[in-house]
Amino acid sequence: MKKELTRLIDECVFEGGVQSQYDDVQKYVAALLAAKDAEIERLTEVLAGKDRYNTRLCEEITLGAQRLREAQEAQAAEMAALRLDAERYRWLRHGDNDEKVLCNGPVAKDYWYLLRNEKLDAVIDAELEADSKAIAQAVRPS
Numbered sequence: 001m002k003k004e005l006t007r008l009i010d011e012c013v014f015e016g017g018v019q020s021q022y023d024d025v026q027k028y029v030a031a032l033l034a035a036k037d038a039e040i041e042r043l044t045e046v047l048a049g050k051d052r053y054n055t056r057l058c059e060e061i062t063l064g065a066q067r068l069r070e071a072q073e074a075q076a077a078e079m080a081a082l083r084l085d086a087e088r089y090r091w092l093r094h095g096d097n098d099e100k101v102l103c104n105g106p107v108a109k110d111y112w113y114l115l116r117n118e119k120l121d122a123v124i125d126a127e128l129e130a131d132s133k134a135i136a137q138a139v140r141p142s
Contacts, residue, residue, distance in 0.1 A: 006026070006029070087128065088121060088124045088125070088128070091124055091127065091128055091131075092124060097127070098114070100123070100127055101114060101115055101120060101123045101124060101127070102114055103115060
């Protein structure tokens with residue numbers, strides 16, 4: 001751009017033969033070019049700052065998406081555990097199923113107690129699996 005402007009100035013000014021006007025125009029053009037160069041440098045720095053900001057923003061978005069996925073996975077696992085607990089509860093309160101998990105106590109023959117915590121869950125899970133297999137066999141065509 002600078003060479004083209006200088007060439008145009010040379011053509012215009014020297015056709016008239018006035019050297020002092022040429023020098024003034026050349027100084028003016030040089031000042032314009034210097035101002036444009038400074039503006040380009042300033043905008044380049046602004047752009048570099050925007051690039052750093054965008055990079056940081058992308059990193060934050062990626063981290064946020066990862067945390068969201070982790071939270072969704074944890075929530076899905078919790079929901080699965082709650083569903084299983086709800087299924088156990090429904091099985092336990094249905095009909096005579098509670099008698100299937102009662103145990104004779106070691107204290108006396110007429111002492112009965114209900115299992116607790118993981119032991120109760122394991123017995124109910126086994127009963128649910130047995131019920132599920134029985135239903136599957138009953139529904140299966142012969």
